[in-house]
Amino acid sequence: MTALIPRPAMEIAPGAVHLPGWLTLERQRELVTACRAWATGPVPIRHTRLPRGGVMSVQTVCIGWHWQPYKYTRNADDVNGERVAAFPDWMVQLGRRALLDAYGDAQGAADYTPDTALINFYDGQAKLGMHQDKDERSSAPVVSLSIGDTCVFRVGNTETRTKPYTDIELASGDLFVFGGPSRYVYHGVPKVYEGTADPDTGLASGRLNITMRVTGLTD
């Protein structure tokens, strides 16, 4: 779907910046192709199992480091024991450009070296509950890229998983960065608008979200 009305860049909260339509269609296609390959292995995409026995409705595959509740490891011990795919340099460069465009801080962007990404796939029913990204040992910003179906992205506060929060829509190509005072903000995806994706991205249905992070870990 082509956005007829340009959506302006917005600071949703201090350090939480939404840049609509940041990814070109060509870049979205490249990301879809890369994520498709990662979804097949070395660690296949799966519904993450939670410690209390639940299963996430979102499907996730990781690169660089493998996230499982609530830690990062190199090997996906909760899936097939394989080491996850390497975090490619082109993704580091993309993360740096995202940070530069979000904050305009050239030094901060040059110093940003994400080493993991969680690649989430949402079908029309999938949701993600309110949570903080806090398993990283670094407070560097999180860079989020969305492709495919539009969703409601709920940006809460850093204190509680409840109100006050701001609901925005993340559409295909949108960049969202949360860092600084918003780095530990609660956030979630309460709804995906099924069937709103532009098939030209290569994703016929569903929503793809990539969050790059700095784990702060070394081998």
Ligand SMILES: O=C(O)CCC(=O)C(=O)O
């Ligand atoms: O899908 C999104 O937009 C957010 C994903 C997210 O919050 C996460 O993977 O921790």
Ligand SMILES: [Fe+2]
């Ligand atoms: Fe998150």
